[in-house]
Amino acid sequence: MKLYYSPGACSFAVHIMLEELGVPYxxxxxxxxxGSTRTDRHLAINPKGQVPVLDLGTEALTEVPAIMLHLMLTYGANLKLDTSPLRMVRAVEWMNWLSSGVHAGPVTQCWNPHRLTDEQSHQSSIQEKGQKRLREAYHLIEGKFPKGAMPLVISRWLILVCLDIFDGAIGSAWICEPSFRAGQVIA
Ligand SMILES: N[C@@H](CCC(=O)N[C@@H](CS)C(=O)NCC(=O)O)C(=O)O
Known part of the structure; x- marks a missing residue:
């Protein structure tokens, strides 16, 4: 199994999961x-020109939620994860929102406003709005999961989403989790 990754990118979530599951990769x-994600070599692996990619040998998986789901279902027992149908559905529910409503939405606004407009003068207001939306998302998440009650897969994603945006100064419950520190080690 091989992970194609970039430090601090959304591949970080998968990277942390692999480390914590203790599977060789x-x-x-x-x-x-x-531009490395757009080389012919990488486009042959992932035509979307992105990381993460998890090459299983037989086929290559893309999209964080799909890769996370694969890892949970295949190796979840290593961490005694609850992989019953309803838990998995909940994980998918959260990961879909984190992937689209948070990562593709406000995170893109904050980090890549040029993807949303060619007009240079609009970019700072897009970023500002992105930060506001991200804080709203973050408060929604914290309200839902008090300290210590956050499902593993969600906390892994949050580490990625909030690490740079809030400059590590969030002071939230989950930031103290061991996985956050694990994430810092492999960042
Ligand atoms: N929906 C994709 C998003 C992947 C994505 O946005 N990857 C970014 C890094 S966070 C990337 O590879 N960007 C490089 C590029 O677009 O050239 C997923 O969940 O895996």
Whole structure:
């Protein structure tokens, strides 16, 4: 199994999961900032030109929620994860929202406003709005999961989403989790 990743990108969520599940894997660095995701070689692996990709040997998986689900279902027993149907459905529910409503939405607004407009003068207001939306999402999540009650897969995603945006100064419940520190080690 090989993870194509870029430090601090959304591949981080998968990276942390692999470390915590304790499964052997290889990794290959594909930086998101220097065009490496758009090379012919990488496009042959993932035509979307993105990380993460988890190459299983037989086929390559893309999209964080799909990869996380695969890891949970295949190796969840390593961490005694509850993989009963309703728990898995809940995980999908959260990951879909984190992937679309948070990552593709406000995170893109904050980090890549140029993807949303060609008008340079509009970019700072798009970023500002993105930060507001991200804080709203963050408060929604914290309200839902008090300290220590957050399902593992969600906390892994949040580490990724909030790490840079809030500059580590969130002071929230989940930031104290061991996985956050694990994430810092492999970042
Ligand atoms: N929906 C995708 C999003 C993947 C994505 O946005 N990857 C970014 C890094 S966070 C990337 O590879 N960007 C490089 C690029 O678009 O050139 C997923 O969940 O995996």
């Amino acid at each position: 290889q990794k290959e660095l594909v930086l998101t900032g220097d």
